Amino acid sequence: MKVLVMDGVAEKGLAPLRQQPDIEVVIGNKMTEDELVAVIGQYDGLIVRSATKVTARVIEAATRLKVIGRAGVGVDNIDRNAATNKGILVVNAPDGNTIAAAELTMAMMLSLARKVPMACSKLKSGCWDKKAFMGMELRGKTLGVIGLGRIGSAVAKRAQAMEMHIVAYDPYISEEHAQKMAVELLSLDKVFEQADIITIHMPKTKETYHMINKEALEKMKEGVRIINCARGGIVDEPALYEYMVNGKVAGAALDVFEVEPCTENPLLQLENFIATPHLGASTEEAQINVAVDVAEEIVAALRGDLVKNAVNIPSMSPKLLAKVRPFLDLAEKLGKFQAQMLNGRLEKVEVVYSGELARYDVNPITTLLLKGLLDPILQENVNFVNAPVVARNRGITVVQTTTDNAEDYNNLITVAVYTNNGKRLLSGALFQGNDPRIVNIDGYRINAATSGHMLVVPHIDKPRIVGKVGTVVGDKDINIAGMQVGRIELGGKAIMVMMVDNIVPQCAMDELAKIDGVLEVKMVSL
Numbered sequence: 459m460k461v462l463v464m465d466g467v468a469e470k471g472l473a474p475l476r477q478q479p480d481i482e483v484v485i486g487n488k489m490t491e492d493e494l495v496a497v498i499g500q501y502d503g504l505i506v507r508s509a510t511k512v513t514a515r516v517i518e519a520a521t522r523l524k525v526i527g528r529a530g531v532g533v534d535n536i537d538r539n540a541a542t543n544k545g546i547l548v549v550n551a552p553d554g555n556t557i558a559a560a561e562l563t564m565a566m567m568l569s570l571a572r573k574v575p576m577a578c579s580k581l582k583s584g585c586w587d588k589k590a591f592m593g594m595e596l597r598g599k600t601l602g603v604i605g606l607g608r609i610g611s612a613v614a615k616r617a618q619a620m621e622m623h624i625v626a627y628d629p630y631i632s633e634e635h636a637q638k639m640a641v642e643l644l645s646l647d648k649v650f651e652q653a654d655i656i657t658i659h660m661p662k663t664k665e666t667y668h669m670i671n672k673e674a675l676e677k678m679k680e681g682v683r684i685i686n687c688a689r690g691g692i693v694d695e696p697a698l699y700e701y702m703v704n705g706k707v708a709g710a711a712l713d714v715f716e717v718e719p720c721t722e723n724p725l726l727q728l729e730n731f732i733a734t735p736h737l738g739a740s741t742e743e744a745q746i747n748v749a750v751d752v753a754e755e756i757v758a759a760l761r762g763d764l765v766k767n768a769v770n771i772p773s774m775s776p777k778l779l780a781k782v783r784p785f786l787d788l789a790e791k792l793g794k795f796q797a798q799m800l801n802g803r804l805e806k807v808e809v810v811y812s813g814e815l816a817r818y819d820v821n822p823i824t825t826l827l828l829k830g831l832l833d834p835i836l837q838e839n840v841n842f843v844n845a846p847v848v849a850r851n852r853g854i855t856v857v858q859t860t861t862d863n864a865e866d867y868n869n870l871i872t873v874a875v876y877t878n879n880g881k882r883l884l885s886g887a888l889f890q891g892n893d894p895r896i897v898n899i900d901g902y903r904i905n906a907a908t909s910g911h912m913l914v915v916p917h918i919d920k921p922r923i924v925g926k927v928g929t930v931v932g933d934k935d936i937n938i939a940g941m942q943v944g945r946i947e948l949g950g951k952a953i954m955v956m957m958v959d960n961i962v963p964q965c966a967m968d969e970l971a972k973i974d975g976v977l978e979v980k981m982v983s984l
C-alpha cells in the first residue's frame with residue numbers, strides 16, 4: 459500500500475506509518491490540482507495539512523484511495539461529500555494542536571492589550587517611543603469566546619488565570635459543560651454587547667461564514683478587540699477594516715484569512731492590526747502530535763480497523779467502541795445474511811435494537827448492517843463510510859428503533875427487509891457477551907453460528923424432507939457439519955438451516971428445490 463504525505467507533515471510523527479512493512483510512505487512536494495489528479499490514482503492513503511486542496515476532481519481520480527487524513531482539525535480543504543460518496547474515509551487529528559492554538563490566542567490577546575508587536579517594530583526601526591504604546595490590563599475584562607469546544611475551552615481556562623470574566627456563545631454545547639468551566643453561556647448578541655475582547659474558535663461553515671460582519675460589529679462595545687485563530691472567512695475582512703478605521707474596533711489579531719496566503723490585504727496596513735501566517739498549530743509539539751495521531755488513524759483505516767477520529771462516519775470513544783464492537787460484527791453478518799436471502803427489489807430496512815443495546819448510539823451499528831446488506835448486492839463498493847448514502851441514493855428507506863424489551867435475550871438485533879416480494883425477518887443476539895448467534899429467521903427460532911456456509915431451506919413440516927435434503931447434499935460429497943430445524947406448529951411451515959463445509963452447487967440447489975414440501979432453497983455464506 460502507498461500513502462502520499464503532503465504539506466510538510468512532521469517526519470517524526472510518521473513513525474507509526476513507517477513501521478508498517480507493507481506500507482510505502484511517499485513525501486510529496488507542493489502540487490497543483492492537475493498534478494495531484496495525475497498521481498493520486500497510485501495511492502491508498504493521503505495525508506494533508508491545510509495547503510493541499512483535496513477537491514472533488516482529485517477524489518474522482520483517486521481510484522484506490524481508502525482514507526484521507528488531515529494532520530490537524532479543520533477539514534475544510536477536503537471535499538467531504540465527494541469522499542463520502544466514493545466511500546473514502548476522512549479522518550483528522552483534533553486533539554494534538556489544541557494547546558498550540560490556545561497559546562497563540564493568548565499571545566494575540568496579550569499582544570493586542572500591550573501592543574507588543576507594534577512597540578517592537580518601532581524600536582527596531584530606531585525609535586524609543588514610550589508614549590505611543592499605552593496598554594490595557596486583561597484583569598477584570600470580559601472575554602467573549604465564540605465556540606466553546608476544545609480550543610475555546612482551553613482559552614477560557616487560561617484567560618480565567620488572568621482574572622478575566624468569560625462569557626461564551628456556542629449553541630451546540632451543554633449548559634453543564636459551560637457551568638463546569640465557570641463560563642457564562644449567552645446569546646450571540648449578548649456576547650457582542652458585553653465582551654471587551656472577542657475570540658473565535660468555531661469551524662467555518664455556512665452558518666459561521668462572515669458571522670463577524672457589519673451588523674455584528676455594530677452590536678459590539680466601543681473599543682472592542684477581535685481575535686480569530688480559527689478559520690479565515692468567519693470574519694468579513696472589509697467590514698473589519700471599516701470598523702477599525704472608524705475606531706469602533708480598537709484592535710484585531712488574525713491568524714487566518716479568507717484567502718491564504720494573504721499578503722495584499724488592506725488590514726495589513728493598519729497600525730492596530732496584528733497578523734500571523736496561520737501559525738495556530740505551528741509548534742513542534744503540536745506538529746508531532748497531529749502527525750502521530752493521523753498516521754495511527756491511517757494505519758487503522760488501511761487495516762480495516764475502526765478509527766477514532768473519522769469526520770464522515772459516526773465516531774465513538776475507544777471505551778464505547780470496545781463495548782459495541784461485537785454488535786458491529788453481528789450487525790454486519792445479519793446484513794450479509796439478509797442479502798443472500800433476498801427475493802426482489804430492496805425497498806426498506808427496519809432495524810430494532812433491544813435490551814442493553816438500546817443504551818448505545820446505534821447509528822454505527824446500522825451503518826455496518828447496511829454495509830453487510832448492500833455490498834454483496836450492488837456493483838459499487840459499499841463500505842462503512844458510504845453505506846447510508848448509498849441506501850439513500852437508491853431510495854431504500856432505513857428505520858431504526860430501540861426498545862428495552864429483548865424478550866428472552868440480554869440484547870437482540872432484529873432486521874426486517876422489505877422488497878417488492880414481501881418481508882424477511884432475521885434476528886441475532888450475543889450470547890455471554892461475545893458469542894454471536896442467529897436466533898430467528900422469519901419468525902422461526904433457531905440457534906446458528908454467524909460463520910461458515912449454511913443451506914437455508916424453508917419447507918413444510920412433514921417426514922422425509924430432512925433426509926432427502928441431506929441425501930442430495932451428501933451425494934455432492936459435501937459434509938454436513940450440523941443442522942437446526944425450527945417450526946412454529948406441527949405440520950405447518952418450518953425452516954431447516956444446514957451447516958455445510960462447502961458451498962452447495964447450483965445444480966444441487968435446483969434438485970433440492972424440486973423436493974416435495976421444499977418451499978425455497980438459499981445458500982448463505984458468512
Ligand SMILES: NC(=O)c1ccc[n+]([C@@H]2O[C@H](COP(=O)([O-])OP(=O)(O)OC[C@H]3O[C@@H](n4cnc5c(N)ncnc54)[C@H](O)[C@@H]3O)[C@@H](O)[C@H]2O)c1
Binds near residue numbers: 559627688689713737
Ligand atoms: N489557526 C490554526 O492553525 C488552527 C489550529 C487548530 C484549530 N484551528 C481551528 O479552530 C477551530 C476550533 O477548533 P477546535 O479544535 O476547538 O474545534 P471543536 O470542534 O472542539 O470546537 C468548535 C466549537 O465550535 C462550536 N460551533 C460550531 N458552530 C458554531 C456556531 N455557529 N456558533 C458558535 N459555536 C459554534 C461547536 O459547538 C464546538 O464547540 C476550528 O475551525 C479549527 O479548524 C485553527
Ligand SMILES: O=C(O)CC[C@@H](O)C(=O)O
Binds near residue numbers: 507529736
Ligand atoms: O496545519 C496547520 O498548520 C494548521 C492546522 C489548523 O488550521 C487546524 O485546523 O488544525
